[in-house]
Structures are given as structure tokens and as C-alpha cells.
Amino acid sequence: MSALLEVSGVSVSFDGFRAINNLSFSIGPTELRAIIGPNGAGKTTFMDIVTGKTRPDSGTVTWGEKGISLLKLSEAEIARAGVGRKFQRPTVFEDQTVAENLTLALKSPRGPLAALWFHLTGAGRQRVEELAAKVGLTDHLSRKAGELAHGQKQWLEIAMLLAQEPKLLLVDEPAAGMTLAERELTTAMLVDLAKSHAVVVVEHDMDFVRRLNCRVTVLHEGSVLAEGSLDHVTADPQVIEVYLGR
Numbered sequence: 001m002s003a004l005l006e007v008s009g010v011s012v013s014f015d016g017f018r019a020i021n022n023l024s025f026s027i028g029p030t031e032l033r034a035i036i037g038p039n040g041a042g043k044t045t046f047m048d049i050v051t052g053k054t055r056p057d058s059g060t061v062t063w064g065e066k067g068i069s070l071l072k073l074s075e076a077e078i079a080r081a082g083v084g085r086k087f088q089r090p091t092v093f094e095d096q097t098v099a100e101n102l103t104l105a106l107k108s109p110r111g112p113l114a115a116l117w118f119h120l121t122g123a124g125r126q127r128v129e130e131l132a133a134k135v136g137l138t139d140h141l142s143r144k145a146g147e148l149a150h151g152q153k154q155w156l157e158i159a160m161l162l163a164q165e166p167k168l169l170l171v172d173e174p175a176a177g178m179t180l181a182e183r184e185l186t187t188a189m190l191v192d193l194a195k196s197h198a199v200v201v202v203e204h205d206m207d208f209v210r211r212l213n214c215r216v217t218v219l220h221e222g223s224v225l226a227e228g229s230l231d232h233v234t235a236d237p238q239v240i241e242v243y244l245g246r
């Protein structure tokens with residue numbers, strides 16, 4: 001299976017400091033991947049490069065079957081091409097209902113006639129219901145987002161991201177601050193999403209990474225230090241040294 005995203009030999013420096021150092025990474029179109037690594041390893045900068053927020057000094061970032069270069073696209077074009085990013089803090093509209101938040105996030109069909117058809121036929125409403133169902137919020141469509149529990153807000157934001165019809169989801173610490181029950185639901189949701197999307201989860205919590213039961217990429221000093229199952233990477237002497245300092 002050819003990769004959806006292929007990052008090759010990418011480096012970026014900030015004021016002479018190499019935050020990303022000859023990094024190569026690829027992910028298939030239906031794959032779940034966890035990225036771990038100590039603070040300062042380059043995880044955020046990596047996501048910034050993929051979304052076009054930070055431009056690398058060297059290397060290539062290619063996308064899709066045609067291998068188009070994301071480095072030639074603006075941030076908005078990259079998002080439209082199918083790269084979605086969820087930041088750690090939910091950014092839902094607290095005063096709006098779940099349904100309203102989802103409606104605002106919907107990718108409207110192109111052109112005025114298509115948009116009119118979309119609204120008149122209720123296709124938008126149907127899509128909102130589908131999205132809510134995907135993240136277990138069917139019974140909460142008319143509640144204000146501000147009234148939702150922390151976990152539900154995070155799921156609403158995942159659904160808002162899905163409304164944009166991304167092919168790749170970059171998700172930053174989805175389980176932070178969640179209860180055990182919420183974490184279990186989040187795990188199931190991410191595993192399910194990865195059946196039809198590429199999903200990259202940046203995570204500090206090893207217990208949560210274990211639950212994801214997926215391939216793990218360990219970043220350190222802006223490079224890939226190890227890659228494989230969690231058991232494989234955590235048995236790697238270099239990884240143990242980085243995490244435990246021995």
C-alpha cells in the first residue's frame with residue numbers, strides 16, 4: 001500500500017537550533033500511528049511542518065497517490081487537501097449547541113447551487129447526525145457545547161474535524177484530562193477512525209498508547225529514534241536511555 005503522507009529527510013532550524021533533523025516518516029491511508037518522545041523531541045514542530053505552519057529548510061513532504069508536494073501549498077490548501085489537526089485544548093463554540101457547532105464545521109458543497117441544494121434537501125442535517133453518531137453525541141445534539149463534559153467536548157471537536165472530510169488526522173494528546181471510561185471510548189473511536197483515515201496521535205501517556213495497540217514512532221532530538229510496536233520500542237536500549245537517562 002502506498003503512503004498517504006511521506007516525509008523524507010526533513011530538517012528545520014530555529015535560530016541555528018535544529019528542532020527537526022533529517023526526519024523521515026510515512027503513514028498509509030488507513031493507519032493508526034502514535035508518536036511519542038520526550039519534551040522538545042520535535043513532535044509539535046513535526047505537525048507544524050505537515051500542516052504548513054512551519055516550512056522546513058530541506059527535505060520533502062509528499063501527499064497522496066500523485067505525490068504532490070505539500071511544501072508548495074498554503075496552510076489552507078493543505079487543510080483542503082485533507083490534513084486535519086486537533087489541538088489539545090478544545091476550541092468549540094461554547095454558547096452554540098452541538099448541532100450548531102457541527103453545522104458550522106461542515107464542508108459546504110462547492111458553488112452556490114450545490115450549497116442551496118445541500119441546505120434545502122436537509123443533507124446538512126443528515127451529515128450532522130452522522131457525525132454526532134460517530135462520536136457518541138447523538139443524544140446531545142441540542143445541548144450547548146459549554147455544558148458538555150470534558151471528554152464530550154473533545155469528541156465534538158473530533159467530529160468537527162471530520163466534518164471537513166480529512167484524509168489524515170493529527171491529534172494532540174486526545175486523552176489528556178479524561179476519565180478512564182472516556183479514555184476507553186476515545187481509544188475505540190480512534191481505532192474505528194483509522195479504518196477509513198490515517199490517524200496520527202501524539203501522546204505522552206504510555207498507558208493510552210498501549211491501548212491504541214498500534215505502530216509507534218519515537219522522536220528524539222528531531223529524528224526518529226525507533227519505530228515498531230510499543231513493546232519493541234520500549235525494549236530498545238536507546239529509547240530506555242532517552243526516557244530513563246541510563
Ligand code: ADP
Binds near residue numbers: 042
Ligand atoms: P515537542 O512537541 O516534542 O515537545 P517541539 O516541536 O515543541 O517539541 O520543540 C522542538 C524543539 O524546537 C524544542 O527545543 C523547542 O524549544 C524548539 N522550538 C520549537 N519551536 C520553536 C520556535 N518557534 N522558535 C525557537 N525554537 C523552537
